Amino acid sequence: xxxxxxxxxxxxxxxxxxxxxxxxxxxxxxxxxxxxxxxxxxxxxxxxxxxxxxxxxxxxxxxxxxxxxxxxxxxxxxxxxxxxxxxxxxxxxxxxxxxxxxxxxxxxxxxxxxxxxxxxxxxxxxxxxxxxxxxxxxxxxxxxxxxxxxxxxxxxxxxxxxxxxxxxxxxxxxxxxxxxxxxxxxxxxxxxxxxxxxxxxxxx
Amino acid sequence: xxxxxxxxxxxxxxxxxxxxxxxxxxxxxxxxxxxxxxxxxxxxxxxxxxxxxxxxxxxxxxxxxxxxxxxxxxxxxxxxxxxxxxxxxxxxxxxxxxxxxxxxxxxxxxxxxxxxxxxxxxxxxxxxxxxxxxxxxxxxxxxxxxxxxxxxxxxxxxxxxxxxxxxxxxxxxxxxxxxxxxxxxxxxxxxxxxxxxxxxxxxxxxxxxxxxxxxxxxxxxxxxxxxxxxxxxxxxxxxxxxxxxxxxxxxxxxxxxxxxxxxxxxxxxxxxxxxxxxxxxxxxxxxxxxxxxxxxxxxxxxxxxxxxxxxxxxxxxxxxxxxxxxxxxxxxxxxxxxxxx
Numbered sequence: 001x002x003x004x005x006x007x008x009x010x011x012x013x014x015x016x017x018x019x020x021x022x023x024x025x026x027x028x029x030x031x032x033x034x035x036x037x038x039x040x041x042x043x044x045x046x047x048x049x050x051x052x053x054x055x056x057x058x059x060x061x062x063x064x065x066x067x068x069x070x071x072x073x074x075x076x077x078x079x080x081x082x083x084x085x086x087x088x089x090x091x092x093x094x095x096x097x098x099x100x101x102x103x104x105x106x107x108x109x110x111x112x113x114x115x116x117x118x119x120x121x122x123x124x125x126x127x128x129x130x131x132x133x134x135x136x137x138x139x140x141x142x143x144x145x146x147x148x149x150x151x152x153x154x155x156x157x158x159x160x161x162x163x164x165x166x167x168x169x170x171x172x173x174x175x176x177x178x179x180x181x182x183x184x185x186x187x188x189x190x191x192x193x194x195x196x197x198x199x200x201x202x203x204x
Numbered sequence: 205x206x207x208x209x210x211x212x213x214x215x216x217x218x219x220x221x222x223x224x225x226x227x228x229x230x231x232x233x234x235x236x237x238x239x240x241x242x243x244x245x246x247x248x249x250x251x252x253x254x255x256x257x258x259x260x261x262x263x264x265x266x267x268x269x270x271x272x273x274x275x276x277x278x279x280x281x282x283x284x285x286x287x288x289x290x291x292x293x294x295x296x297x298x299x300x301x302x303x304x305x306x307x308x309x310x311x312x313x314x315x316x317x318x319x320x321x322x323x324x325x326x327x328x329x330x331x332x333x334x335x336x337x338x339x340x341x342x343x344x345x346x347x348x349x350x351x352x353x354x355x356x357x358x359x360x361x362x363x364x365x366x367x368x369x370x371x372x373x374x375x376x377x378x379x380x381x382x383x384x385x386x387x388x389x390x391x392x393x394x395x396x397x398x399x400x401x402x403x404x405x406x407x408x409x410x411x412x413x414x415x416x417x418x419x420x421x422x423x424x425x426x427x428x429x430x431x432x433x434x435x436x437x438x439x440x441x442x443x444x445x446x447x448x449x450x451x452x453x454x455x456x457x458x459x460x461x462x463x464x465x466x467x468x469x470x471x472x473x474x475x476x477x478x479x480x481x482x483x484x485x486x487x488x489x490x491x492x493x494x495x496x497x498x499x500x501x502x503x504x505x506x507x508x509x510x511x512x513x514x515x516x517x518x519x520x521x522x523x524x525x526x527x528x529x530x531x532x533x534x535x536x537x538x539x540x541x542x543x544x545x
Contacts, residue, residue: 003208029336033283033333036329052313052314052315053315053318056315056318056319056321056322057318059322059325059326060318060321060322060325060362063322063325063326064321064322064325064326064328064358065325065355065358068328068329068332068351068354068355069351069355071329071332071351072332072348072351072352075332075336075344075347075348076348132314133314133315134314134315134375179512179515
């Protein structure tokens, strides 16, 4: 389908451009916004692969929550960029070497005939109408991969508890309200109605 | 090729058939708001432009469009102009999966529920970018408040949706409505009552409406994130806020109040008449009821203090949703609630 290919190339170009902008722009806020664009384009490409659940979850989790917190922190901090850029020239040769090595590896995988090349893998057949990506994922996660899934859940729980334990501190000398106590307050506790005779104005 | 073009054209027409009534609804929602709050405060509300003041929204729109758009000198121009668009786009795009009736839905996708969740969580970017690009203290404070608030209430909103998902057994919004068949006591508001309430509270917080309107907070930070915006750019923020309120109202109707289904479906005599049939009119009526509640809250509650908002979101709403999601699963497993009875 030519339309699908056009959409793929459009999003792929945006993805690569945005990803390279993330590491080249000077302003960290721009970098985070480009990262958001990168995630969004990646989600669109996943959508083309008929992985709609994963695509939308990528947007919900990374774009909707994680990157908002990133932006929050980056905007609050006054980051001085000069020390961050200091080692750039020094490490550049090593970086170029690593980049070339990785590019060569990728090309060897993609262009080698008969082993991993694109000729070895036929195009995946499109899923039949009514196929639910979400249901398929759920069935796999809760049957075949139940143990790894549960272990991952426990690891996350430990991480949550650790994060809370690390940041929780008791501070003395600050005033905190107790909402339960506030709700329980009755007017009788603080207001006393006094019956008294009206005072006579002087000279009557 | 011609087929593809015709298909595209037809889709664009269908999109216009949703967006144009939505914009008109937003215009009259502002009128409705002023009239409702007016009568709650024993005032008349707008009454001068047109009969009963009905043309007031159009006068307002005209005024905003004719005003000058001021770009602050030290603002980041590109992001400053982009921000209102980012707020508006998700507010409209989410309507793509909303089923108006059994057959009236633009895209009947399987992952409709999380699609809606994803899009409602995108709107906050516009607010943050607007606050940052304005290069103003008040706008920035509003943006920070909005970011923290949205991230906090998104969690309880997401858990409320998980409850609906467990009850309905599907992510498809149309099938969620079909799972609620059988009359007003079979809708999900009853078995999911705490989640229903929490969804509405989180909806208020997500749309930055009173009593959670600290992102605007006109008495503390002037107008928050849109303090530097004027004219048409401000109008777009306004449009997005009201479109979001209508969206949340429509989603509440679909997820908890049976969408297009009639409340009298299984009532003996009434259910066999035209009143027992599901139609788009029921959906619209329910949406208007929830839209009215947004205004009712605004006229009733004073603004929350910021630390109390955080306490409510994290320490009250999230624990309740966690417990009720498990209870919902128990109800489904032991057959206490029957889908689509």
